[in-house]
Amino acid sequence: MSFGPPPSPYTQSALTADTERRRRRTKLFGAVAAVLVVVLCAGGWLLMYATGDGTPADAKPSAAPQAPDEIRETVEKIPSPPEGELVIDYSEEKFKDDETRYAPGTWATDKIFAKGIKNTLTGFKFGQDDSAWTLELDGHICATTRHVTADGRTAVVVQPGKRKGTKDAGICDEVVFVDLDTGKKLWTATMPDAKTAYVTNTNLTMTRGTVAVAWGNGSVAYDMSDGKQLWKSTSVSTCEDTGFAGGRSLLVLLRCGEESTHAYRVQKLDPRTGKPRWTYNLKEGLSGVFLPSSDPPVLAVGAGDYGVTDLITLDDQGRYSATISMKGGRFDPMCGSSFDGSDYFGMMENCYAMVVGQHALFVASKADGDVDQAENWITAFDVKTGKALRKFDGRPLQPLWPVKMSGDDLLVYRPSSDNVGPAAIVSIDPTTGKQTPFLFFNLPDDSTRMETPEWSDILVEHGRAFFSPRQLTPSAKYPDDPVPAAVGIGSVH
Template sequence: MTQPPPPPPPNEPPQGGFGAPPPPPAGQPGYGYPQTPPAPPAQQPGQQPGYGYPSQPGQQPGYGYPGQQPGQPTPYGQQPAYGQQPPYGGQQQPQYAYPQGMPPQGGGGKKVNTTTAVVIAAVVAVALIVGVGVWFATSDEGGKDDPAQNSSAGSTGGGGDDGKPAPDGAGKEEKPSNANSKVLFQLPAPKVTESVAGVNGSWITDKAYVKSGLNEVVGHNLDSGAELWSIPLPGEVCAASPHVTKDNKTAILFAGPMPAGKTYSPCTEVGVIDIDAGKLLWQKSVKDGDDKIMFSEVTVGGDAVGAGGTRGGAAFDVATGKVRWQPKPNAEQCRDVGYAGGEALATVRSCGSASAPQLSIESLNPKTGAPIAKYKMPTGVDRASIVSTKPLVAAADVGDTAGDGSGVSDFFSIDEKTGELRARIPVDAEQYAPRCRDTEGCTKIVVGNGKIYVPTEEHEGGGEGGRTNEIVSFDLATGKLTGDRADAGERYTMHPIRMDGGNIIAYKYPPYDKGGQVVSINGGSMKETLLMENPADRAVRDVTTTFVVDSAEFRYADGRLFMATRLMSQERAGFKRYLAIGFGTG
């Protein structure tokens, strides 16, 4: 264990939360089949659980579905509410419980007991049902803010000329001759002796699937899962960059050796690994006096590695590990609380007091850390995320108005050369389903073709009892809905995974009797091409549904899909867990 432990987890797997039906007896059909709860009406075959009707353990709640409220136990320990960093080894990271980049100032605030939290959760769920229902019921009244009304796509997600090229060019992923996949391998969960442990990070190369395990990073054969190499580490992997350099190098943040007389080790070590060779190329830390500075985030941007935390940020040369800059106190109490990488390097910078910080989004010179462009976030923003560095796009919950724990009420499209705001894009939490946590921790959002693509909330489909959603886009220059729309299809919900040139790679979460799908959505026509359909076997679904869309790592390339967890907890009786699962076509 590397961090102070949280309260002991429940002795049993979560049972679905407030109002949940009891688990089905052995052999009884599961998700979507008729159930016999005491109060809610029985589900019909093909019907997914509705709003306010919690899912069974191991099931994936759909978009907008409040089956698992923030703060409830999950198969991987306590589910953190927004405003809390997922624990690394149990330690709460303060930058999400408090204004970003500022440590706790002690005292204050009312605590909500469990009963009150459940009641609040139920009220929020009902409000969400009503809000979403009203939106779709009244979508014919003008249609100004309705993605469906502004869409040129039909029910298949096509629309326009199917051969219309995407602005950012053609993708590399090709339609297979047979899209039906098989399970390549499953990586069993490592044995965790303490409460929880970080296993952050997964990457695909043309040689290996690379996944962080318990105090290690391991390269696996792409098709068999056999271990190709292993990098042992002195502590857990607290954070990992999603970005990889052209020569397949990436950055991780991990804990050092357990100090004598201590029960935890902080996340102080920054390293770069070669995921082709399976080598830790260098390992560095920075000090403030005699103490090593603890970080909570790490990324690769350009030729720099950036590590951020409540005490500020540091940067290192990717190739050598040479320190380029590190936290230094100043009169304005400014600090880089986190970085976002990729083609460029950007930061969320916090200045001023903990109670009223001034946040800015800055594009940086990766050699010096000097700001190239700077945009001051509006008043009422005490946390922010960076969705993309080039083009520069930020996200925030302005004044905590989203109300759904997503961390997003608005996107900010920023000119990365001048710092001028191009467009502010409101995203109503009752209509759209993006999610952002830390500086670079946004999921279900991708940027490309001069647009930002987001999923809509789950809603009723055309069939009886069916649920579905769409992926739509906003123009980064104007902030307006573009008319793009790709439909998940009856009883499916979907979210974008990544861009592939100008195409969107998306995962479709399936109904009870189908397997999940991976599709490529043409960024010009929004026509969908099926790349993969996973087995519909219940045994396979029982594994895949443990990888929660909002927090799991989804990686797709060259006909292979990998799902993995970022956090591992102690094993619980009757609940089988996996570190990762891989699928392949052909």
């Protein structure tokens, strides 16, 4: 089945002005200043940070070292001190009239922050204004993955310029594997028979030693070490490879049957051969399926309504474990499109308000309408039983957003409510509910859109927090001003 050539997000017709969502409150962000320490002490924050002997509350053992080609799972150490300062402050300049620059892909290592914008990847060292490296790609970025190897490599899919003598303009069929620390292009590969791979339907992921891409009419996997093709699936079939989920394992979502009667299947694949190890059949009539986690296997499904209505968990053999209802409007895992409602740059694994751990998954609620109550909350659900385990409340005017797992702990982001109190990354022990401050900081006053995962990538890596919008549009009032593209926070030393 062909999706047909979509309207490219890189043409003038798709470069519409950004519509700023109406918010219940106006926020002001102050610069990081010495007065922050006084504010924290007055609020009792630092008392939460220290244990009885004055040492950081970070006694949990570190994870065993990972092999270089494993997908990175960083167990964070709580920074000392937790007060933060800007280490990345990057803005894009010289926008044309009504221009939107798409900015898919945000990564960090212990040495570099890297960002994708249009047809370029750029790396920045912490605390330096100038870029450390810039990699010009053969065309615009079509798909990215959040996954990074333990030694700091990742992949993107590119829409190369029109090849001379062909009609392949607009096809997203080039895979590029990159070292994030150096900006070096390690290898490139051309996806076979990818005539229907577009920016709207191409999904990219990685698992140990393997890079995998699916585009509906086909899929292909490559060896990380040299870019050699491991296997492909491009033959005519009643089922289409819609997308993959990577990480510890490799899952594929298959869409089978005609448009009016299609059904979905999820398979766990051998990453080196593409052969299925198990298959789970979903019921018919679903409007959409996402794969936020491959291990444990978690499926986010829409049952007739717009958006995700249920989360389904499976065991390691692909057998049904539990269903967690998202109905009633209480929860919103924010799965899928995040570019003004467009399905660009790969969306199979992207559930921006949800994090999956080995034993529990964590989903943010929608905002509460009462300004005197918690803005929202995060609920932990048992992966095996689906039962609610614990609830973590935000504060009035301060929502909580799940960011990542750090071992068995959950890291969350809590924005500031005004121009005095700080924003924070907080570490939560799901077993006890204990909350330990990770970083305190204030974002620059022109970074308002970076505070929500609906619009911005929010990362925590190697003790630093990063905020970067997925698309950039200049202010209508000040069109010549630089547009904030990334902010990074590290511990004050």
